[in-house]
Amino acid sequence: MTTTTAPVPSAAAARADVRPVTFGRLVAAEWVKLRSLRSTWWTLALAVVFFPLLAAMRSSSIAQVAADAGPGAFVGPVYVTSGLALGQLALCGLAVVVITAEYRSGQIRSTLAAAPTRLPALWAKLTVLVAVALGAGIVGVATGWAAASPWFDAAGMTVDLGQAEHLRIMLGVPLYLAAMAALAYGFGAVLRSSAAGIATVLGLVFVVEPAFSYLPWEPLQKVATYLPTAAGSRLVTSDTMGSVVAGSQSTTLTPWGGYGVLLGWVAVLLVVAAVLLRRRDA
Amino acid sequence: MIEADGLTKRYGTRTVVDAMTFAVRPGKVTGFLGPNGAGKSTTMRMVVGLDRPTSGAVTVNGRPYAQHRAPLGEVGVLLDAKAVHPGRSAHEHLLALATTHGIGRRRVDEVMGLTGLTSVARVRAGRFSLGMGQRLGIAAALLGDPRTLILDEPVNGLDPEGVLWVRTLLRGLAAEGRTVFLSSHLMSEMALTADHLVVVGRGRVVADAPVADIVARAGTSAVRVRTPDAPRLAALLVRHAGVEVRSTGADLLDVTGSTAPAVAAVAAGAGIVLHELAPVHASLEDAYLQLTADDVEYRSHPADATTPTRRTSGARR
Numbered sequence: 001m002t003t004t005t006a007p008v009p010s011a012a013a014a015r016a017d018v019r020p021v022t023f024g025r026l027v028a029a030e031w032v033k034l035r036s037l038r039s040t041w042w043t044l045a046l047a048v049v050f051f052p053l054l055a056a057m058r059s060s061s062i063a064q065v066a067a068d069a070g071p072g073a074f075v076g077p078v079y080v081t082s083g084l085a086l087g088q089l090a091l092c093g094l095a096v097v098v099i100t101a102e103y104r105s106g107q108i109r110s111t112l113a114a115a116p117t118r119l120p121a122l123w124a125k126l127t128v129l130v131a132v133a134l135g136a137g138i139v140g141v142a143t144g145w146a147a148a149s150p151w152f153d154a155a156g157m158t159v160d161l162g163q164a165e166h167l168r169i170m171l172g173v174p175l176y177l178a179a180m181a182a183l184a185y186g187f188g189a190v191l192r193s194s195a196a197g198i199a200t201v202l203g204l205v206f207v208v209e210p211a212f213s214y215l216p217w218e219p220l221q222k223v224a225t226y227l228p229t230a231a232g233s234r235l236v237t238s239d240t241m242g243s244v245v246a247g248s249q250s251t252t253l254t255p256w257g258g259y260g261v262l263l264g265w266v267a268v269l270l271v272v273a274a275v276l277l278r279r280r281d282a
Numbered sequence: 283m284i285e286a287d288g289l290t291k292r293y294g295t296r297t298v299v300d301a302m303t304f305a306v307r308p309g310k311v312t313g314f315l316g317p318n319g320a321g322k323s324t325t326m327r328m329v330v331g332l333d334r335p336t337s338g339a340v341t342v343n344g345r346p347y348a349q350h351r352a353p354l355g356e357v358g359v360l361l362d363a364k365a366v367h368p369g370r371s372a373h374e375h376l377l378a379l380a381t382t383h384g385i386g387r388r389r390v391d392e393v394m395g396l397t398g399l400t401s402v403a404r405v406r407a408g409r410f411s412l413g414m415g416q417r418l419g420i421a422a423a424l425l426g427d428p429r430t431l432i433l434d435e436p437v438n439g440l441d442p443e444g445v446l447w448v449r450t451l452l453r454g455l456a457a458e459g460r461t462v463f464l465s466s467h468l469m470s471e472m473a474l475t476a477d478h479l480v481v482v483g484r485g486r487v488v489a490d491a492p493v494a495d496i497v498a499r500a501g502t503s504a505v506r507v508r509t510p511d512a513p514r515l516a517a518l519l520v521r522h523a524g525v526e527v528r529s530t531g532a533d534l535l536d537v538t539g540s541t542a543p544a545v546a547a548v549a550a551g552a553g554i555v556l557h558e559l560a561p562v563h564a565s566l567e568d569a570y571l572q573l574t575a576d577d578v579e580y581r582s583h584p585a586d587a588t589t590p591t592r593r594t595s596g597a598r599r
Contacts, residue, residue, distance in 0.1 A: 018355030018426045019384030029381035036374035037367065106365040109332055110375075110422065113359050114382040116331045116348035281333040 026115055026124035034098065034128055043097075044136055047090035050083035051140035052147035058082045059147075063154035075238040076152065076159040077169035080144040084173055084236060087140055089202070091177055092184035095129055096197035099188040112282045122277055126185060126270070133181035137174025145170075165239060168255055172235035179232055179262050186269030190276060205229055225251040225258075228265040234258025283308055283461055284329060284430060288338035291324050291485075298324050300485035301338065306463045308429070311456045313476030313493075314465035317574055321485040322465040323361070326434050330359050342430055343461075354383050358423030360433045364415055368408025372399050372418050375407060379422055389425065397421040398447075412439030420448070430461040437471055449475045473566040483574040496569045505537040505545050506530075508558035515554050519545065533557070 019025070034040050059079045066074065102108040115121035145159055152158060161167045188197040204227075212224035224230055234255045253261065284306040291299040299321040306312045314322050327333040329340050331347045339346070343356050350356045366375050376390045394400050397417040402410070407418060416439055423431055431452075437445045452475060456462045466472055472479065472493070479496055481489040489496055509515055512535055516527045524539040537545055542561050549556050 017384070017386060017389070018352050020351035021353070021382050025382050025384055029378045032374060032378040032381050033367070033370070036371065036378070037369045039369060101367060101369075105367045106362050107367040107370075109327075109361055109365040110379060112332060113330050113361075114354055114379050116350075116353055279334075281327070 021115055021120075023120050023124060026120050027127050029114070030121075030125045030128040034132065039097070040094065043090050043094040044132070047087045047094070047136050048140045048143065050086040050090070051081070051144035052083070054082035054086070055080050055144035055148040056151075059151035059155055063151040066155045066157075069156075072156065074155055074157040075165070075169075075241050076148070076157040077166050078238045078241050079155070079157065080148045080159055081141060081169060081173050081236060083140060083144055084176070087136075088177055088180050089205070091133055091136060091181050092201045092205075093198055095133070095181040095184035096188035096201060097194050098125065098129060099185055100192060100194040100197050103192040104194060108282050118277050119274055122189065122270075122274060126182060129181050129185055130178045133178040134174045137177040140177075141170055141173050169236050169238065172255070172259070175259065176232055176236050176262075179259070179266055180229070182266045183228055183262070183269060186266060186273050189273035190269065225253060226261055228262050231258040231265075232262025283344070284340065284342050284432070284463055286325070286329070286338070286340040289325060289328060289335055289340050290337045291321070291328060291333060292336045298485055299328070299335075302482070302485070302487050304480045304487055304490050306430075306461055306480070307478070308461040309456060309459050310477035311452050311462045311464065311475055312478045312480060313472040314463060314480050314482065315469060315472050315476075315570060316465075316467065316482035318467055320482045320574075322467075322482060323434050325482075326359075326361060326432055326463075326465060329432060330357060330361070332361070352383050352426070354379065354385075354426030354428065356426075356428055356430060358426060358428040358431045360416070360419040360423045360431075360436055362419070362434065366407040366415070366418060369406055371404050371406055372410075372421070373403040375418065376421060376425060380425055383426055385425060389427075393421040393424045396424065413441055413444055416440055417444070420451075428460075431455060431463065433462075433464040435466055436464055437466070437468075445471070469567050469570045481570065481573050488573045493566065496573075497563075497566050499569060504562045505540060505542050506558065506560045506562050507535045507537060507545055507549075507556060508533055509535070509549070509554055509556050511554045514552070515549055518548050518552055518554075522548075536562075 062069075062074055062079065102111060111121055112118055115124075149159075159166055159170065161170065184197070184201045187200045188194075191197045191200065209224060209227045209230055212220050212227060213230065215221070230251070231253055234251060234253050235258060237255065251258065286302050286304050289299055289302040290297070302321070302325060314325070316322050324333060328335050329342060329347065330353075341347075343350070347353055347357060370378075372394065373390065376393065377387065380386070380390050391400070394403055397420055399414070399417055399421060402414065407415070410418065416436060420433070420436060423433065433452075436452075437448050440448060449471075452462050452464065456477070464475070476493055478492050479489065480487060481496070489499075491499070507515065510533055512529060512533050516529065516535055519525050519527050519535075519537060519540065522540065522544075526538045528536040528538075530536050542559050546556065546559060
């Protein structure tokens, strides 16, 4: 710190080359911010590691009973993507904190001073987050596939991307994760508190949605199928084996229709977040 | 150039900033001086669009802050030394800000050198002392080489060496023709750094003038006299028109409306021995206290036991 008192020639020793703020530059800046936090990498590692772990555990355990079940009883992608239920929680946690930590630390004031029209900063962060969630999903599915494959023969199952359902589940996992991350990010942006944001997302997945689907009253169960995770997880649900994420089974939603419903929730939440960001003091 | 026009901010029924109108001009250091709670920080946040004014408007370099296409190139702002994620290093924090404006790594390294942060560039900001946090905030403000600088309490938490450095830096930036607007509740610091002052109290502008004018306006200077014959000298002095004498001790007089030579002449004429004769100039501190006397939000009342200030609790002990 001895350089401090050296005479200050000028703040602009070499004139800084300043260019207008563009969306691309904001996305690049958000990537710098996300990658420069250790917690990002820890959380991503946690989100991904569930995939090979659970894929291997569940594949090996069904390999023991496959002889009784008969050939083709098990749908490979369901076991390969078993880690989704836990992986999504880690990723949702990251998605909440990526925005709420800015409010807790005061970083948001630096962020918005550089992007005073505000909304581009919100969308830039979302873009980076969705890209990272897609990437984590792809890595998760790939490592899950690799980890489960030693038991494929014994379990009498395969992963065949030529089959529509197999392809849908394998591709659906990154897409579902990206949408869930966007949903959690929306909650974080609205609530501006890590604790409240994470509690809301966990409450939705573990309390609200199960409550709706398990209570023995039909209208409620009908509503339950349209709640975010129940609807969205249709995309990664096998028609014969059920979902690895949601409890609700009796749905009339098609896989892509269900995913569309999840995207609808995301859109509504992000519109609320955008309106609030424009209105509130930072 | 910063121009505020009727800037007002209300939280519910509480008016924090009340119709402030002022202009901060380039080429000099303008101090924004006022007691805690006078609305300085809120005003500065409104200048850069972080808080929405309830009414009124403010422009920087001719337009509202949010309408600048490259705001960091127009305005550098230090609002809060802790406007940094604690898990991110100083270098990464500045790099992220620089990236939004396409500013290169060379400039990032340059401002870190300028603020003395090079040796701690990779240290996470959460481990920074308040002083280092201030340096990082100033580095961020300088990043875009802006024409206008807005700094909220920049010397807060700095060691004496750092205070001197900030003072030299700000005076240098103003000398280059930039607009420098800094807030403080420390008039001693302002007296050394600022050319012009906007003094605020309870959300209102109570003075907007060059530092010298504000000091001059603080009232007539006094002459302090120490003499064993105080009552007799006082009686002789008050015969002159416009002269007032206050006894401030057994042998001590404060004379206003006169000058040291005049007092000496009167004393010599009456054969009165003087032990001390000194002109007392009003300081910026006096001027500031006079200006904001009615506008202090959080005042300590030594005699008022209902106000739990440090001074009252001390008095009760």
